[in-house]
Amino acid sequence: MYNDILTYLPYKSSFLFIDNISALDMNGVTGDYTLRKDAFFYEDHFVNNPVTPGVIITEIMAQIGLVVLGIHLIISGNRKAGVTMDGGSFPLLTATDVSFFKMVLPGEKVIVTSKKQYFRFGKLKCLIEMHNGAAELVAKGIFSGIIKNAVIKK
Amino acid sequence: MDRKTIFTELKKVLAPYTENKEMLDGISEETDLIRDLKINSANLVDIIIDAESQYNIEIDFDSAEKMYKVGSCIDVIIDKMNQSA
Numbered sequence: 001m002y003n004d005i006l007t008y009l010p011y012k013s014s015f016l017f018i019d020n021i022s023a024l025d026m027n028g029v030t031g032d033y034t035l036r037k038d039a040f041f042y043e044d045h046f047v048n049n050p051v052t053p054g055v056i057i058t059e060i061m062a063q064i065g066l067v068v069l070g071i072h073l074i075i076s077g078n079r080k081a082g083v084t085m086d087g088g089s090f091p092l093l094t095a096t097d098v099s100f101f102k103m104v105l106p107g108e109k110v111i112v113t114s115k116k117q118y119f120r121f122g123k124l125k126c127l128i129e130m131h132n133g134a135a136e137l138v139a140k141g142i143f144s145g146i147i148k149n150a151v152i153k154k
Numbered sequence: 155m156d157r158k159t160i161f162t163e164l165k166k167v168l169a170p171y172t173e174n175k176e177m178l179d180g181i182s183e184e185t186d187l188i189r190d191l192k193i194n195s196a197n198l199v200d201i202i203i204d205a206e207s208q209y210n211i212e213i214d215f216d217s218a219e220k221m222y223k224v225g226s227c228i229d230v231i232i233d234k235m236n237q238s239a
Contacts, residue, residue: 094194094196094197095194095196095197118203120199120202120203121199121202121215121218123196123199125200144196145196146196
């Protein structure tokens, strides 16, 4: 329903970790991703025992919770933030503090929900949670990021 | 509120974002937040937000751009406090 926003994302194939955006407004976002059984990291992490790496869990949370919401806030013309995007802009993670509660195995679907704490001077800070298909908490944390090379509106 | 009081309070605001805590004891108004205190540039936004709530002021984009040294932070805080007084 809100998947139009995905066309703005600068990721491709093996590093795009969003399937659907089911809710999106100025204060938060919800989206999901199903881990591909043939994803490049399972063969090596771990040998004969594939488990989704924590960095990939973190990346899924950041892409849905921070990047999608950040792009939405910027293209919706949030004047207070004073920034906009062009072809040379891309998102950068500036800080994360995540706790992990459950493993995610190949083929599992995860749901990410993000609540905005603030969006000021081009920096977005959110509280982001990930749940699995059984509605169990997988990971939770505080994420912040900026859009690099964002165009500053004066 | 005088500059000295704000200077002392600003040290407490900067502490959680400063990598090298010992550096804080020796700061002056000329201390550069990013270069000298090694503060992550994205955390300058958090410092601005903390200063806003501490002094009940609102810092706009143009003022925020000036806040890269301890002294210029104090200038902006005093300026905004006078505006809202």
